[in-house]
Amino acid sequence: MISSYYYFLKSISIVCISFFYSLEFFCQDYPVYNDEKQITVNELTFDAMEPFITPDGNYLFFNCSNESVIVKLFYASRVNDSTFNFEGELNGPNQEAAQCLDAVADIDSLNNFYWTSTRDYPGEFENLFHGTFTEGSVSNIGRVRGGFYIYIPGWLIMDHGISCNGEFLYFNNARLDAASCTGPCETHIGIAQKQNDSTFNVLANSDEILQNVNDDDYIYYAPCISGDNLELYFTRYLKGEITESTIVEMCVAVRNNSTEVFSEPNVLFADVIANIAEAATLTSDKQIMYYHKKIDDEYKIMMRYRESATGYVQNIYDTSPVKVIPNPVIESAVIRIDQHAESISSMKLIDSVGRVVFEFDNPERNTIVFQKNNLQAGIYYIKINTREESFTEEVVIQ
Numbered sequence: 001m002i003s004s005y006y007y008f009l010k011s012i013s014i015v016c017i018s019f020f021y022s023l024e025f026f027c028q029d030y031p032v033y034n035d036e037k038q039i040t041v042n043e044l045t046f047d048a049m050e051p052f053i054t055p056d057g058n059y060l061f062f063n064c065s066n067e068s069v070i071v072k073l074f075y076a077s078r079v080n081d082s083t084f085n086f087e088g089e090l091n092g093p094n095q096e097a098a099q100c101l102d103a104v105a106d107i108d109s110l111n112n113f114y115w116t117s118t119r120d121y122p123g124e125f126e127n128l129f130h131g132t133f134t135e136g137s138v139s140n141i142g143r144v145r146g147g148f149y150i151y152i153p154g155w156l157i158m159d160h161g162i163s164c165n166g167e168f169l170y171f172n173n174a175r176l177d178a179a180s181c182t183g184p185c186e187t188h189i190g191i192a193q194k195q196n197d198s199t200f201n202v203l204a205n206s207d208e209i210l211q212n213v214n215d216d217d218y219i220y221y222a223p224c225i226s227g228d229n230l231e232l233y234f235t236r237y238l239k240g241e242i243t244e245s246t247i248v249e250m251c252v253a254v255r256n257n258s259t260e261v262f263s264e265p266n267v268l269f270a271d272v273i274a275n276i277a278e279a280a281t282l283t284s285d286k287q288i289m290y291y292h293k294k295i296d297d298e299y300k301i302m303m304r305y306r307e308s309a310t311g312y313v314q315n316i317y318d319t320s321p322v323k324v325i326p327n328p329v330i331e332s333a334v335i336r337i338d339q340h341a342e343s344i345s346s347m348k349l350i351d352s353v354g355r356v357v358f359e360f361d362n363p364e365r366n367t368i369v370f371q372k373n374n375l376q377a378g379i380y381y382i383k384i385n386t387r388e389e390s391f392t393e394e395v396v397i398q
Contacts, residue, residue, distance in 0.1 A: 030252060030326075031252060031306055032306070032307045033304035033307060034304055034305050034307050034330070035304065035331065036293070036331075037082060038300050038301070038303075039082045039300075039301050039302065040083045041076050041083075041086050046065070047300075048300065049063055049066055049279065049292045050062055050063050050103055050222070050279045050292065051281050051292060051301050052105045052106055053282070053283055053290055055108070055227065056284075058077060059077055060075065060077075060078065060084050060290065061073060061107070062076075062105070062292075062301065063102070063103040063104065065299055070097075070099065071102060071103045072102055073089070073103065074089050075088075075136060081288060081303065091136060091137040092131060092141060093113075093115055093117070095117070095119055097119070100117075101116070101118040103115065103116055106161060108163065108164060109166065112130060112131075112162070113130065114129065114169075115128075116159070121156060125150075125151050126143045126144065127156045127157055128160060128171070130144050130197070142198050144169075146200040146201050146202070147202050148192045148202050155174070155175050157171055158172050159221045159223060160223065161222075163225050164225075164284055167193060167194050168192070168203075168229070169191070169192045169200045170190070170223040170225050170232065171189070171191075171192060171200075171223075172187055172190075173189075175187075183242055184219050186219070186239070187219050187220045188220070189234065190206045190207070190210065191210065208261060209260075212263055212265070213234070213253050213262055217239055218237065218238060219236060220234055220235070221234065222234055222280065224279075224281050226282050226286050227285070230256070231252055231253070231254050231282075232253045233280040233289075234250075234253075235250050235251070235278040235279060237249065237273075242273065243273075244273065245272055248270065248272075248273055248277070248278060250268045250269045250277055250278060250291065251265040251266060251267050252266055254266075266326060267326055267334060268326060269331070269332065270333070270334040271332060274294065275293070276293065277291055277302065278292065279291050286306060287305065288304070288305060288306070289304045290302070290303050322337055322382060322384060323335070323337075323393075324336075324393060327396060328396035328397065329396065329397045330372070330398050331371070332369060332371045333370045334368070334369055335368045335370050343386040345385050345387060347359070347384045349370075349380055357380070372397055379395070379396055380394075381394055381395065382395055
């Protein structure tokens with residue numbers, strides 16, 4: 001949800017996660033998803049963004065384009081995994097104001113419904129709302145209270161994710177200043193625990209649990225927690241001016257049980273902002289991921305089925321200046337060079353017998369998106385030459 005609040009304020013593999021504890025190392029599987037597919041929402045004639053699949057899988061919530069002056073919530077009923085029937089606008093949560101935003105739906109297994117709204121902001125800083133969902137309507141509407149807001153103009157809850165049991169709220173504080181930043185200037189994800197139907201309080205160890213997730217160098221949004229509370233999905237991009245070459249990453253962090261610290265993030269998919277894919281939501285069994293993607297300047301809802309882990313092992317304490325994420329490469333990957341970028345003279349992709357199959361343009365950039373295209377599955381190597389030395393990184397293409 002990069003742009004929605006910006007426009008509002010302007011107008012007003014198995015990856016081994018090495019946790020050093022008692023001199024032991026623990027491993028956790030990162031999820032892997034197969035090829036994407038655009039879903040069909042029968043009779044839907046406009047852009048759809050920020051999808052959320054209900055725990056029972058019967059409904060898909062979404063909002064219209066968050067680049068619109070008026071953003072509203074809608075829903076569709078399930079026909080099968082990739083087909084839904086458009087049911088129309090949700091009754092209850094949407095405003096009729098000339099400029100308004102009601103977006104980012106979440107719901108728990110007890111039909112407690114949550115969404116963000118800019119109504120009365122900044123007169124009212126508490127911009128997360130709740131209600132009860134029943135057959136296309138949301139009733140008993142009120143503001144969600146608690147200590148997770150930042151009561152300073154420009155700060156609000158941009159995105160959020162509710163756990164399936166309704167016990168935990170993953171909130172995303174964001175500071176917006178249209179004069180200084182396109183989109184959020186800074187963000188922070190936190191965890192709050194339910195006190196009653198309308199109140200969540202921040203966990204005392206929220207920052208500790210998310211210590212590997214939050215990074216001041218990134219802008220974060222669209223948190224989504226899996227039904228078992230073991231996988232946290234979110235979207236991010238490097239802080240700074242948003243340009244055509246800005247790379248947006250859909251990530252996941254994992255843990256072995258619901259009280260542990262989340263792992264370092266793993267990048268599932270990445271692409272430039274023109275082809276942005278963001279805002280993951282999972283079925284309660286974690287077998288299907290839905291998200292939205294920009295295709296030919298229109299936002300569509302996509303899906304992927306879950307696969308088994310990749311079998312690739314990556315040490316998070318690896319000091320190599322070259323990172324390929326994800327690795328193995330299923331469709332695309334990001335090549336990140338943590339140092340020496342300014343002195344790179346060439347960067348090539350070499351196959352297992354030493355033949356150059358691809359030479360990268362603009363190798364001096366710190367981050368490059370790599371598309372699998374028609375390359376055959378197998379082991380390849382990225383060879384980087386600088387003025388002083390050379391580096392080689394193995395890449396597995398599936």
